[in-house]
Amino acid sequence: MKHAIVTENLSKKFGEIKAVDSISFEVYEGEIFGLIGPNGAGKTTTLRIFSTILRKDSGNVFIYDYKLGEDDESIRKIISYLPEEAGAYKNLTGLAYLEFMAGFYADTKEDLQRILKTGIELSDLGTRLKDKISTYSKGMTRKILLARALMHKPKLAILDEPTSGLDVINSIEIRNTIKQFASSGVTVLISSHNMLEIEYLSDRVALIDKGHILDIGSPAELKERYNGRNLEEVFMEAVK
Amino acid sequence: MKNFINLLKKDIKEIITLQLIVPLLVVMVFYSFMGNIMQTEIKKYAEPQKILVVDYDKSNTSKQFIDNLKASTIPEIYKENSLNPIQYAESKDINVIVEIPKGFGADLNNFKQPSLKIYSVMKSISIASLSAKARLESVVKIINETTSNMYIKSFTNVDPNIIKNPILVKEFTVIKGAISPIAPEAVQNLLTSQITLIPIILAFVIIFASQMIANLIASEKENKTLETLMTAPIKRPLIILSKMLASSIMALVISFFYLIGMSNYLRGVSMGEIGNAQTSKILESIGLSFTPIQYFYLGVLLFLTILASLALSSILATFAEDTKTAQMYLTPLMILVMLPYFLTFFTNVDNLSLPIKIFVYAIPFSYPFIASQKLLFGNTSIFLIGVVYLLIFSLVSISIATWIISSDRIFTVRVKRKSFNLFKR
Ligand SMILES: Nc1ncnc2c1ncn2[C@@H]1O[C@H](COP(=O)(O)OP(=O)(O)OP(=O)(O)O)[C@@H](O)[C@H]1O
Ligand SMILES: [Mg+2]
Numbered sequence: 001m002k003h004a005i006v007t008e009n010l011s012k013k014f015g016e017i018k019a020v021d022s023i024s025f026e027v028y029e030g031e032i033f034g035l036i037g038p039n040g041a042g043k044t045t046t047l048r049i050f051s052t053i054l055r056k057d058s059g060n061v062f063i064y065d066y067k068l069g070e071d072d073e074s075i076r077k078i079i080s081y082l083p084e085e086a087g088a089y090k091n092l093t094g095l096a097y098l099e100f101m102a103g104f105y106a107d108t109k110e111d112l113q114r115i116l117k118t119g120i121e122l123s124d125l126g127t128r129l130k131d132k133i134s135t136y137s138k139g140m141t142r143k144i145l146l147a148r149a150l151m152h153k154p155k156l157a158i159l160d161e162p163t164s165g166l167d168v169i170n171s172i173e174i175r176n177t178i179k180q181f182a183s184s185g186v187t188v189l190i191s192s193h194n195m196l197e198i199e200y201l202s203d204r205v206a207l208i209d210k211g212h213i214l215d216i217g218s219p220a221e222l223k224e225r226y227n228g229r230n231l232e233e234v235f236m237e238a239v240k
Numbered sequence: 241m242k243n244f245i246n247l248l249k250k251d252i253k254e255i256i257t258l259q260l261i262v263p264l265l266v267v268m269v270f271y272s273f274m275g276n277i278m279q280t281e282i283k284k285y286a287e288p289q290k291i292l293v294v295d296y297d298k299s300n301t302s303k304q305f306i307d308n309l310k311a312s313t314i315p316e317i318y319k320e321n322s323l324n325p326i327q328y329a330e331s332k333d334i335n336v337i338v339e340i341p342k343g344f345g346a347d348l349n350n351f352k353q354p355s356l357k358i359y360s361v362m363k364s365i366s367i368a369s370l371s372a373k374a375r376l377e378s379v380v381k382i383i384n385e386t387t388s389n390m391y392i393k394s395f396t397n398v399d400p401n402i403i404k405n406p407i408l409v410k411e412f413t414v415i416k417g418a419i420s421p422i423a424p425e426a427v428q429n430l431l432t433s434q435i436t437l438i439p440i441i442l443a444f445v446i447i448f449a450s451q452m453i454a455n456l457i458a459s460e461k462e463n464k465t466l467e468t469l470m471t472a473p474i475k476r477p478l479i480i481l482s483k484m485l486a487s488s489i490m491a492l493v494i495s496f497f498y499l500i501g502m503s504n505y506l507r508g509v510s511m512g513e514i515g516n517a518q519t520s521k522i523l524e525s526i527g528l529s530f531t532p533i534q535y536f537y538l539g540v541l542l543f544l545t546i547l548a549s550l551a552l553s554s555i556l557a558t559f560a561e562d563t564k565t566a567q568m569y570l571t572p573l574m575i576l577v578m579l580p581y582f583l584t585f586f587t588n589v590d591n592l593s594l595p596i597k598i599f600v601y602a603i604p605f606s607y608p609f610i611a612s613q614k615l616l617f618g619n620t621s622i623f624l625i626g627v628v629y630l631l632i633f634s635l636v637s638i639s640i641a642t643w644i645i646s647s648d649r650i651f652t653v654r655v656k657r658k659s660f661n662l663f664k665r
Binding site: 014048051052053055073076077079080081082083085086087088089090092096103104145148 | 242246250254463464467651
């Protein structure tokens with residue numbers, strides 16, 4: 001199976017804080033890989049490094065055929081990143097925002113229209129797309145940002161807590177969108193501290209705490225290994 | 241290129257908000273409104289004013305005097321009625337009353353220095369209300385002059401002018417080695433009216449541009465859009481460069497509108513004085529107006545100064561978490577812009593003491609201000625020095641700004657705020 005991400009001994013410090021401490025794991029092409037752990041575990045830091053936003057201190061990361069830190073521009077062409085706390089330009093309408101972002105991935109007018117069409121469908125916002133983003137609710141903003149992250153069909157989508165702060169209905173809609181998208185061949189790396197969500201979505205999961213990876217496996221494997229009924233129980237066992 | 245245009249369009253859209261357009265319109269309306277008021281006031285000033293003459297003398301001399309007043313005022317002779325002269329003047333909206341006392345003519349002819357009383361009715365402090373009196377005084381001055389000439393003539397054969405002014409002063413102004421028969425004050429006056437606009441516009445453009453770019457950068461952080469943008473396939477420096485271009489374009493557009501508003505106002509103010517066309521002709525004849533090449537020099541300096549201020553503001557803005565903080569960080573920069581503006585307005589920078597001079601020349605924003613003074617007097621070395629200094633300054637600052645955005649500093653650098661909590665252990 002082909003690798004989408006290979007991480008070897010990746011570390012990152014902020015001053016004295018070791019946010020990520022020598023972690024290693026692999027993500028296969030086409031799977032949904034979940035990163036779960038409590039607040040401050042280092043999930044966001046890891047994802048930001050993969051997204052070329054933060055620089056790693058040490059270790060190696062390969063994203064498809066490119067080495068992180070050497071070929072960041074090529075990496076940016078094949079990934080998309082949904083930040084944990086993201087916003088959109090308040091002054092633009094939803095549609096104008098999608099068009100602006102699509103502009104960076106399209107080479108021709110036809111490309112642009114195709115990407116935009118996917119984005120409009122994914123956002124599921126209908127006529128509200130013509131309104132300014134400043135008038136959107138939290139859930140609507142999150143939907144348009146997710147649509148933005150997936151519309152150009154990146155080879156790797158990095159999603160940091162895609163459903164944080166959303167109600168049950170919106171969360172389920174977003175989960176379904178992600179699942180559908182992954183089945184079309186997109187690799188998804190997702191983080192959450194909502195372990196039930198990760199259990200439902202992910203093919204494989206890494207448990208992360210205080211910058212260390214505790215264990216990796218499919219939800220079924222992990223539940224068997226730690227004798228837990230769900231990933232929450234698994235995690236509680238694993239940190240012991 | 242495609243990505244850059246995409247970014248640029250978005251950045252310009254971000255700048256054009258209601259908060260920008262409303263104050264712009266207000267200022268423009270205000271200036272043209274002020275200009276109109278000034279124009280009507282000045283027109284009033286230019287029109288001959290009514291004055292009330294109370295003639296108690298009724299001699300030939302006083303009649304002649306009143307005739308002389310007609311040259312520049314509209315004198316009305318007071319006739320005895322139920323109102324006293326002051327009440328009458330007020331009822332007729334006349335602001336100046338002249339009282340010619342009894343025996344005026346006889347005293348004048350006998351060297352007894354008769355007095356002439358002038359009453360000004362003050363209702364407001366406007367230019368027009370003072371003009372009537374000024375006119376009247378100039379008439380009195382002429383009468384004084386001719387009468388004294390008459391006196392002198394009756395005693396000697398010498399030209400009265402020579403007796404009053406034994407020394408004749410002839411004034412010249414030397415500019416760039418050429419001698420012109422004009423007093424320096426006159427040149428100064430013409431010059432200020434001609435070139436006050438340039439520094440004001442310079443200051444405006446620099447301040448607008450800095451504020452716009454600081455807002456653009458800080459709002460990307462405040463609205464949490466920067467992370468998304470930085471993971472899009474764009475060359476990182478383009479993110480900053482597009483904001484620089486968007487800010488300078490918009491700053492120039494806005495300054496242009498302000499310029500229109502302000503020139504309306506200034507036209508209103510300077511009406512009645514020497515016309516604009518005439519001023520520039522006089523200045524041109526003595527070599528004191530910008531030639532096209534000098535405008536080009538100024539343009540280049542302004543461009544480089546905008547570049548330097550944009551780069552500097554970008555660096556400051558990357559440390560801010562939101563637009564409000566960004567504006568706060570810009571305050572020292574604004575002071576550095578206003579300093580050379582006021583200095584060049586009130587003094588010649590070369591006359592300052594050495595440490596202050598060095599300080600002023602170290603401020604990148606000083607150059608267009610100083611140059612707008614010095615270029616007129618044929619000093620082009622200031623242009624060369626400015627270009628070299630500003631180029632180096634801008635390149636260094638732009639490199640720092642792009643380095644900050646290309647590295648992960650923009651997400652990790654945070655200005656630490658000390659908290660003084662007495663109860664905390
Ligand atoms: N920009 C930063 N500057 C300094 N320290 C940081 C920065 N970003 C993260 N940290 C620190 O690194 C550690 C890991 O943070 P990170 O955001 O990766 O956690 P997380 O797993 O995403 O947590 P959460 O579930 O709360 O989002 C924390 O201790 C945090 O304080
Ligand atoms: Mg996080």
